[in-house]
Each structure stands twice: as structure tokens, then as C-alpha cells.
Amino acid sequence: MGNLTHHHHHHPVDPEKFQAELKDKLNSLGYRYTPQRQQIVGLFLSEEGHLTAKEVTEHVQQQSASIDQATIYRSLEFFYKIGVLSCSQMGGQTVYEIAHSVPHHHLVCTNCDTVMPLDDHHFDDLVAHLWQDHQFRAELTHLTISGLCGHCAN
Amino acid sequence: MGNLTHHHHHHPVDPEKFQAELKDKLNSLGYRYTPQRQQIVGLFLSEEGHLTAKEVTEHVQQQSASIDQATIYRSLEFFYKIGVLSCSQMGGQTVYEIAHSVPHHHLVCTNCDTVMPLDDHHFDDLVAHLWQDHQFRAELTHLTISGLCGHCAN
DNA sequence: CTCCTTATTGCAAATAGTTGCAATAATAAC
DNA sequence: GTTATTATTGCAACTATTTGCAATAAGGAG
Ligand SMILES: [Mn+2]
Ligand SMILES: [Mn+2]
Ligand SMILES: [Zn+2]
Ligand SMILES: [Zn+2]
Numbered sequence: 001m002g003n004l005t006h007h008h009h010h011h012p013v014d015p016e017k018f019q020a021e022l023k024d025k026l027n028s029l030g031y032r033y034t035p036q037r038q039q040i041v042g043l044f045l046s047e048e049g050h051l052t053a054k055e056v057t058e059h060v061q062q063q064s065a066s067i068d069q070a071t072i073y074r075s076l077e078f079f080y081k082i083g084v085l086s087c088s089q090m091g092g093q094t095v096y097e098i099a100h101s102v103p104h105h106h107l108v109c110t111n112c113d114t115v116m117p118l119d120d121h122h123f124d125d126l127v128a129h130l131w132q133d134h135q136f137r138a139e140l141t142h143l144t145i146s147g148l149c150g151h152c153a154n
Numbered sequence: 155m156g157n158l159t160h161h162h163h164h165h166p167v168d169p170e171k172f173q174a175e176l177k178d179k180l181n182s183l184g185y186r187y188t189p190q191r192q193q194i195v196g197l198f199l200s201e202e203g204h205l206t207a208k209e210v211t212e213h214v215q216q217q218s219a220s221i222d223q224a225t226i227y228r229s230l231e232f233f234y235k236i237g238v239l240s241c242s243q244m245g246g247q248t249v250y251e252i253a254h255s256v257p258h259h260h261l262v263c264t265n266c267d268t269v270m271p272l273d274d275h276h277f278d279d280l281v282a283h284l285w286q287d288h289q290f291r292a293e294l295t296h297l298t299i300s301g302l303c304g305h306c307a308n
Numbered sequence: 309c310t311c312c313t314t315a316t317t318g319c320a321a322a323t324a325g326t327t328g329c330a331a332t333a334a335t336a337a338c
Numbered sequence: 339g340t341t342a343t344t345a346t347t348g349c350a351a352c353t354a355t356t357t358g359c360a361a362t363a364a365g366g367a368g
Binding site: 027030032033034053054069070101148 | 324325326327334336
């Protein structure tokens with residue numbers, strides 16, 4: 001598999017603080033912050049970048065072999081639904097990462113698998129047009145655009 | 155606004171001719187046009203629209219129960235790679251359809267699951283910008299944009 | 309038509325992802 | 339701290355998709 005994970009911009013996030021605030025958020029919503037969920041979030045905080053379910057399973061089960069794959073799949077889906085993780089398709093694989101406050105997208109080279117970040121503002125005009133002329137309220141989060149990078153395009 | 159919700163009815167394709175030309179195309183590339191592949195393409199020509207692998211399997215096995223699921227998955231991938239079928243993610247499912255010469259994209263309402271077509275020209279500016287300022291040659295084929303349709307947005 | 313090459317198939321086993329359910333344990337209330 | 343509530347887990351069974359390989363058959367050559 002290609003290296004789908006590396007790029008990024010270090011967001012200055014304090015893991016302790018992030019987890020503490022997350023626990024409060026979940027509890028206030030009636031959810032629980034279990035050791036399994038803490039481990040999964042902890043992994044994403046230490047490994048900045050995209051992770052597949054399989055990668056999460058391997059890393060997490062190294063620490064606690066008892067944690068089940070069903071728990072991992074359900075946790076990833078859970079964190080995605082409440083907005084803690086973002087989710088996207090990259091090279092036929094589903095990848096997750098911490099969802100930052102400002103959305104970002106990706107350019108993926110179909111030849112060399114390089115992943116480049118793409119700022120959200122590139123879609124402002126399109127979103128405005130879809131709303132005005134198509135009555136459609138687009139919610140672009142973590143879009144993946146395929147193509148050829150400058151190096152592979154010539 | 156016209157027929158926004160139901161597209162795919164603009165298909166002046168003669169199935170006989172399409173299949174004959176496809177056979178020649180495959181043969182000239184060293185591939186073979188087997189009865190299994192003929193049936194799968196025939197299904198897409200009769201059922202205009204998006205089909206999942208499961209739907210293809212059900213329809214095709216009604217005629218020939220002996221055709222294996224592995225053959226169907228491999229055929230869908232094969233036709234996608236040579237450009238006969240397009241492939242996209244819609245509502246977490248992988249769907250295929252005949253790839254028309256002019257690409258199209260989709261707006262999908264996350265609330266009511268309505269699918270609306272979106273013409274390729276909406277991305278012209280974005281593609282030009284990515285090429286000029288990011289040295290990236292975007293190849294947008296059958297993109298899916300999620301959001302809320304006009305009805306669900308208010 | 310017959311033969312040859314090899315692309316493609318069916319099968320079966322492997323891998324990936326999902327789901328129902330009883331047991332567990334995180335949280336809140338006392 | 340103790341208890342009650344119920345969200346969450348592990349398990350196992352299930353569905354979905356992929357893969358290796360020997361058998362098959364499509365298409366080109368003679
Ligand atoms: Mn990303
Ligand atoms: Mn389509
Ligand atoms: Zn490249
Ligand atoms: Zn809608």
C-alpha cells in the first residue's frame with residue numbers, strides 16, 4: 001500500500017486537554033468515554049495523518065490485545081458521526097483523521113500516490129453557485145480529488 | 155429546472171451496436187468478450203442508472219445461476235479500468251454505470267437520498283486553477299458531492 | 309475446421325467489514 | 339461508597355469483497 005498518511009501541518013493540540021474536553025463533551029451528550037475510545041483517540045493524536053481501520057486495529061491491539069475489531073469499527077463510525085474524526089476515500093481505502101475546525105481536502109496522484117492538502121476556500125465559488133442556481137446546500141468535508149501531480153503529469 | 159432528479163434518459167445508444175463495438179475494442183486490446191461480460195454489459199444497457207455489485211449479481215444470476223460472484227466483481231473492476239463503466243461512492247456504497255463520453259457528477263442529499271446530476275463544466279474553473287497554481291492535473295470523473303437538497307435544506 | 313496460446317472463469321479459501329445479543333462497566337444519583 | 343441505569347463491549351455469526359489456482363474456452367493462426 002502507498003503512503004496515504006503523510007502530510008500535515010502541525011496543529012498545536014495538547015493531547016491531555018483534548019481528551020479531557022472530549023470526555024466532557026461525550027458525557028454531556030449522554031455518551032461514555034471508555035478506555036477503548038481513549039486509546040483510539042490517543043492514537044490519532046500521536047499519529048497525525050490518515051489511518052485506515054486496519055492500521056488503527058494493529059496499533060491499538062499492540063497495547064491491549066483484547067480490544068475487538070467490532071469495537072474499533074464502531075468507534076471510528078461513532079467519532080465520525082459526532083465530528084471528532086473525518087472520513088474519506090483514498091485510493092479505494094477508507095481513511096480517518098482528527099477533524100480540525102477548518103475543513104481541508106486532498107489532491108491524490110493516481111500514479112505515485114502522493115497526497116497534497118487543498119484548502120477549503122477553493123470550493124467557495126462552487127458551493128455558492130450550487131446554492132444559488134441549484135438550491136443545493138453542499139457540505140464539502142474532506143473531499144478527495146484524483147489526478148496527476150506536477151511531477152507525474154509530464 | 156426540468157428533470158433534475160431523473161437523468162440517464164438521454165441515451166441514444168443502440169445496445170446491439172454498442173456491444174459489437176465493445177467486442178472489437180476488447181479484442182483489439184487482447185481481451186475477450188465472454189458471455190459473462192456480455193450479460194453484465196447488457197444489464198447496464200437495459201437498466202440505465204447506478205447499480206451496486208450486489209444488484210448486478212442478483213440480476214445476472216437470474217439468467218445464468220452459474221456465473222460466479224468473483225467473476226462479477228472482477229468484471230466490474232475490469233470495465234471500470236478500461237473506461238466502459240464509471241464507479242463512485244454513493245451513500246457508502248460502490249455504484250457503477252455506463253461511462254458516457256461526457257463526464258457527469260452527482261449531488262446527493264444526505265437527508266432524503268435524492269440524487270441529482272451535475273454537469274462537468276461546473277468544475278472547469280477549479281480544474282484550471284489546480285493546473286495553473288498547484289501543478290495538479292485533476293481528473294474528475296463521477297464525483298459525488300454530499301449536502302442538503304432544496305427541499306430538505308429549509 | 310483444428311490447433312494453440314493464454315485470458316478468463318469457477319471454485320474455495322482468505323480477508324474485510326457488519327450485526328444481534330448477552331455480559332460488562334461508565335456515569336449519575338443518592 | 340453503593341446502587342441503578344443503560345451505553346458500550348466482546349463474541350460469534352454473518353455478509354461483502356478479494357485472491358490463488360487449476361480448468362476452461364475465446365480468439366487468432368494455419
Ligand atoms: Mn486529510
Ligand atoms: Mn451517475
Ligand atoms: Zn505523482
Ligand atoms: Zn433532500
